Amino acid sequence: MDTLNVMNTLKKILIDLGIxxxxxxxxxxxxxxxxxxxxxxxxxxxGLKRTLGVNIKLEAWQNMTLAQVCKMIEEAxxxxxx
Amino acid sequence: xxxxxxxxxxxxNVAAYFIExxxxxxxxxxxxxxxxxxxxxxAQVSSFVRRSAKLxxxxxxxxxxxxxxxxxxxxEFVFAFWGAIWLGAVPVPINPAYSLDDIQYILxxxxxxxxxxxxxxxxxxAPIQSQFLRxxxxxxxxxxxxxxxxxxxxxxxxxxxxxxEPAFWLxxxxxxxxxxxxxxxxQNMVVCAERYAKSTLGLRVDDITYSVANMSFAYGLGNSLYxxxxxxxxxxxxxxxxxxEIITDIHSYQPTVLFGIPSIYAGILSINEIxxxxxxxxxxxxxxxxxxxxSIWQQWLATYNHxxxxxxxxxxxxxxxxxxxxxxxxxxxxxRPLPGYDIQIVDENGLRCAPGEIGDLQVSGESLMxxxxxxxxxxxxxxxxxxxxxxxxxLCDSDNYFRFIGRTDDLFKVNGQWIxxxxxxxxxxxxxxxxxxxxIPESENGAQLTQIVAYISLKPGEEPSAELxxxxxxxxxxxxxxxxxxxxxxxxxxLLRTATGKIHRNLIVTKHNLVENPIH
Numbered sequence: 296m297d298t299l300n301v302m303n304t305l306k307k308i309l310i311d312l313g314i315x316x317x318x319x320x321x322x323x324x325x326x327x328x329x330x331x332x333x334x335x336x337x338x339x340x341x342g343l344k345r346t347l348g349v350n351i352k353l354e355a356w357q358n359m360t361l362a363q364v365c366k367m368i369e370e371a372x373x374x375x376x377x
Numbered sequence: 378x379x380x381x382x383x384x385x386x387x388x389x390n391v392a393a394y395f396i397e398x399x400x401x402x403x404x405x406x407x408x409x410x411x412x413x414x415x416x417x418x419x420a421q422v423s424s425f426v427r428r429s430a431k432l433x434x435x436x437x438x439x440x441x442x443x444x445x446x447x448x449x450x451x452x453e454f455v456f457a458f459w460g461a462i463w464l465g466a467v468p469v470p471i472n473p474a475y476s477l478d479d480i481q482y483i484l485x486x487x488x489x490x491x492x493x494x495x496x497x498x499x500x501x502x503a504p505i506q507s508q509f510l511r512x513x514x515x516x517x518x519x520x521x522x523x524x525x526x527x528x529x530x531x532x533x534x535x536x537x538x539x540x541x542e543p544a545f546w547l548x549x550x551x552x553x554x555x556x557x558x559x560x561x562x563x564q565n566m567v568v569c570a571e572r573y574a575k576s577t578l579g580l581r582v583d584d585i586t587y588s589v590a591n592m593s594f595a596y597g598l599g600n601s602l603y604x605x606x607x608x609x610x611x612x613x614x615x616x617x618x619x620x621x622e623i624i625t626d627i628h629s630y631q632p633t634v635l636f637g638i639p640s641i642y643a644g645i646l647s648i649n650e651i652x653x654x655x656x657x658x659x660x661x662x663x664x665x666x667x668x669x670x671x672s673i674w675q676q677w678l679a680t681y682n683h684x685x686x687x688x689x690x691x692x693x694x695x696x697x698x699x700x701x702x703x704x705x706x707x708x709x710x711x712x713r714p715l716p717g718y719d720i721q722i723v724d725e726n727g728l729r730c731a732p733g734e735i736g737d738l739q740v741s742g743e744s745l746m747x748x749x750x751x752x753x754x755x756x757x758x759x760x761x762x763x764x765x766x767x768x769x770x771x772l773c774d775s776d777n778y779f780r781f782i783g784r785t786d787d788l789f790k791v792n793g794q795w796i797x798x799x800x801x802x803x804x805x806x807x808x809x810x811x812x813x814x815x816x817i818p819e820s821e822n823g824a825q826l827t828q829i830v831a832y833i834s835l836k837p838g839e840e841p842s843a844e845l846x847x848x849x850x851x852x853x854x855x856x857x858x859x860x861x862x863x864x865x866x867x868x869x870x871x872l873l874r875t876a877t878g879k880i881h882r883n884l885i886v887t888k889h890n891l892v893e894n895p896i897h
Contacts, residue, residue, distance in 0.1 A: 313850040313862065332859045333619035334792065337644045340621070340651055350651040354621045 296347070296372055301365050308342035321362035331356075343368060349375060378717060381571050382564045382743050385540040391563040392462035392544075393535040395606045396423050404582075404609045411585070411630055412452050412614040419609070422455065425523075427531035429460025432522075435529070436512055438491055440465035440536060443546070445489035447471040447480065447498055450591045450601060450614040453516040453523065457493050458592075458602065462544050462563075465536030469546045469558070472593040473498075481506050482555050483548050486751065493522060540564040543747060547595050549692035551768075551788065553797045558750030559595075559692050568744040569599055569696040570607035572717045577700050578661065578686075580634070584610040585658075587632035589623060589641045590793065591616070596665050599696040600636040620644035624654050631658035638666045638793035639673060639826055642685060646676050656681040665690060665697055666793030668781050668823050674708035688712055689781070691767050693759070695744045699779050709823065710778040711771075718742040722773050723766070730772075735782050738769040781823065789818035791827055792860045801863065804856045805831060808849055812836045813872045816863065831863035834871050841868035 688700030701712035
């Protein structure tokens with residue numbers, strides 16, 4: 296799955312959680328910009344498992360950007376398909 | 378009932394009590410705290426505490442002055458908290474997750490002379506509105522707290538305080554309006570350590586505790602700060618922020634006792650396929666701060682082979698006073714009274730209810746606060762002798778297990794934290810299409826974790842839709858911490874009002890049927 300599709304899948308999960316779409320750009324920080332809380336990070340991980348079948352452990356997430364989460368997802372997908 | 382307090386000497390300093398008891402025999406070199414990759418022995422803690430007391434004294438902090446500690450769980454919190462008490466001053470922990478308004482309020486209300494915090498805070502709080510604040514100390518950057526401690530000696534003897542004197546305050550948000558300062562005495566931590574840590578949990582010298590709640594909460598303060606110290610055990614100081622980080626911490630530190638809250642137990646269970654917990658180091662799992670659904674208790678047992686010992690306490694009583702015990706758990710209940718606590722279910726006249734009858738939970742015990750700081754009428758309403766009604770509705774079954782039914786006020790808990798529906802309703806009223814709002818906590822009578830549901834009637838001409846529901850949820854998340862935003866929105870035709878025009882929260886008319894709130 297290419298980067299754009301991964302980003303779109305991640306964005307959809309965040310939109311469903313009630314995060315405004317206009318905030319969702321690749322450099323957005325999960326904590327400072329999107330104001331996500333710890334419960335929401337678990338919901339995101341569960342959403343990614345459901346939609347993409349990947350296991351993403353969202354640790355040290357507060358200073359992560361959306362782009363960095365996408366990279367984690369891409370790496371997980373690559374590992375799955377090996 | 379035997380008293381703990383009566384056996385304390387007239388001159389008593391609780392910091393000295395907990396610190397010095399661990400300097401005897403082999404405990405001096407035993408690990409007291411784990412923090413990131415560091416460890417601190419009891420001897421090192423004692424040294425840092427004495428030097429903290431000296432530093433604070435040199436900075437002009439005197440007996441009975443307050444020092445605000447606005448920190449996550451760190452060694453500096455421990456040193457400053459005990460150091461202040463050693464000196465006879467009064468530490469006031471403040472939760473860094475509180476709103477800026479609440480933190481400003483607490484600084485002003487407590488009249489703290491000194492603030493110990495991290496570098497980001499003075500800028501966030503600027504201008505700091507309290508005219509009482511003389512000094513801000515930072516744990517990071519140049520001139521850090523620990524570097525200043527290096528210049529102090531350990532010569533300050535502990536202040537000759539008394540068991541009846543205030544030792545520290547905790548602020549509670551368990552009501553509408555501003556948080557209230559809860560004053561606890563030198564004797565109170567001893568009571569909780571004896572009654573809960575020793576007599577109920579059987580905490581041991583070889584235990585390592587791990588608390589999900591941080592030390593600015595009464596629950597976390599006991600779990601990490603004084604209860605392990607009461608028996609010479611160790612505590613992990615952690616700021617793990619979500620279930621993933623908690624699991625990593627548990628694997629790294631191998632704690633024997635996990636102090637959790639229901640939403641964390643649920644979170645860990647939900648990610649079992651992504652990041653399974655190896656709970657083999659644990660001998661005891663505890664839950665408090667919110668009602669634990671039976672289904673989570675059962676799932677935890679099935680998945681990890683551990684019983685969760687649920688209990689309930691309040692900031693006013695400092696820690697847990699009703700608890701389940703290992704091997705005697707009744708899931709879906711708060712357990713039985715701790716030794717030393719007299720717990721009754723009473724009716725509106727204060728008379729004891731019959732077993733099985735729902736009434737107000739009334740607790741009497743020696744760990745009760747002195748009162749709320751500068752809130753006389755609230756204190757007078759709350760306490761009588763060493764007795765207080767907690768605002769919870771309970772029933773007691775024939776085996777003396779206490780079951781939570783609901784609240785006498787409209788407050789409820791999510792993520793272990795108090796929420797008032799009014800705060801959420803105020804925000805939702807600002808949405809352009811909303812006419813009337815009632816926010817109701819729903820838990821299927823305790824079978825599930827509490828979720829926030831908003832019942833909304835729309836302005837004339839507006840039509841309900843899924844898009845509008847999402848718009849309202851997004852709106853709420855922009856104005857409130859996300860955990861306070863409604864999970865579900867139900868659109869209704871109108872909301873019943875009482876004779877005075879207030880929304881009748883108990884009776885919500887839906888399009889299809891009458892839904893009665895079972896709590897009241």
